[in-house]
Amino acid sequence: MSEAPKTWIAFGDIHQSLKFVDLLPELEKASGVIVTGDLTNHSPAGAVEKVWEAIYSRNPNILAQQGNMDRTNVTEFLKEKNANLHCEFRELEPGIKVMGVGCSIPTPFGTPGEITEEEMAQYLEDTHARLGDYEQLLLVVHDAxxxxxxxxxxxxxxxxxKAVRAFIEKHQPEIVLCGHIHESRGEDSVGKSRIFNPGMASGGGYVLVSIDNGRLDATLKQI
Incomplete structure (x- = not known):
């Protein structure tokens, strides 16, 4: 008899809006939660803690990373919780790994978590170089x-x-989760890589990531 699928609920662009957390179905039953970035709006005092508590109260297994609207204190907080995914990786199942790179390339708004394309490329390649062997990869980026x-x-x-796209073209992860561009919720592909942007969390979009019989899969969902 095959094992029941393992699932992760993935979303991003929370921006301190927490009502949607109570509405997410199956959150308690999921193996964990993946947050692609933008937990806060410029990270005022106490903001990341409130976001963390809202999610943790329903599922304590969280992996998250800073977006362009988050300051570095978000990364430090997540590191303290052993939950940081920015420039880090984990093994979800034997042969299946997840790696993350948060932040975004420069925007017209001068947000705190912006990096250059060159830095983005370096973060991606440096993190990937530490992965070791894997059979399937889930890439979590904040920028689309x-x-x-x-x-x-x-x-x-x-x-x-462009750095994120070049990385996807080169390494062809099975599944890519992104965000940042609120108005471009949807699914696309680059080569064999399937890419998902669930949009802003307050809009009710999320991605159901699953591992079923050793295969990584994902589905765009809506509350």
Whole structure:
């Protein structure tokens, strides 16, 4: 008899809006929670703690990373909780690993968690180099890959990261979770990599990540 699938609930762009956490189905039953970034809005005092408590009260197994709207204190807090995914990785199942890189490339708004394309590329490659052997990879990034349906803003421009796209093209992770561009909720692909942007959490979007009979899969969901 095959084992029951293991599932993770993934979302991002919380921006301190927590009502949706109570509405997420199956959160207690999930193996864990993955947050792609933007837990706060410029990380005022006590903000990341409130976000953490809201999620932790329903599922204590959390992996999360800072987005462009989070200051470095978010990463430090997550490290203290052994939950940081930014420039880190974990093994979800034998042969199946998850790695994360948060932040975003520069925006017109001068947000605190911005890095250059060169830094983004370095973070991605350096983290990947430490992974060791794996059979399947779940990549968690905050910034969306450039020139997909997931990085389009209201005026039709593609504003995602070219470094993220180049990394996906090169390494072809099975599943990619991203966010950052609130208005581009959806699913796309680059090569064999399936890419998901659930949109802003307050809009009710999330991704159900599963491992069933040794295969990594994901589905875009809506509350």
């Amino acid at each position: 890959p450039f020139n997909t349906s997931l990085d389009v803003i209201g005026n039709g421009m593609h504003v995602g990261s």
